[in-house]
Amino acid sequence: MTIVITGATRGIGAGLAAHYRNAGLEVIGTGRSVAADLQLDVTQPASHNAMAAALGDKTVELLVCNAGVYLDKKDSLDSGYGADLWAQTFATNVTGVFLSVQALLPHLRRAGTPRIAIISSQMASSERASGGSYIYRASKAAALNLGRNLATDLRREGIAVGIYHPGWVQTDMGGGAADITVDDAVRGLVDRFAALNLAKTGCFETWDGRAHPY
8 A cells, every 4th residue: 555645754744654654554755855755845836747757657545635834823913914925825735735636646546445635624614713823724724625626526536535634733833732642643543544435535524533513
């Protein structure tokens, strides 16, 4: 089984990659740094084309779209949320997800039970609108919407798509006061990905298996 994980050089992505490798599975972890198995800047179409070419005729059973940024965490409504932050965030958190899926569709189509897992956030939910972080929230809501629509279109090809809230995790992004460790998130997400099938395609779930409100 071959798994591709974007944003796999740190945090949840690195944890997922380590877990699957320890289970004896082939993992291709992407990232912008030289530490990645395969360098990929998810904001750049040419980088996706290069990734697809490097994978050749390999079959990919699971694509985890994990790469993401949170650039507006401390911005204020009066003076923050610059247009450049909107562009950078959406290029990574939304367009980057779409380009990753698009580039690897030929590899996924070769698999018997192909799956795509998109890491979104509880902050994507319109029912959890507690204010602030407008750019991040909007980008994760867009990633959720993208995943739901991909699930509709890819169902006919037998490709299941799930969207997941990984928990508030103790990473550079989540901070030290977060609720759960990377290991906690990884264990839960691995179970969610394993359970993903066409009957569940389009689901929005938490790391610990609860249906998340949209």
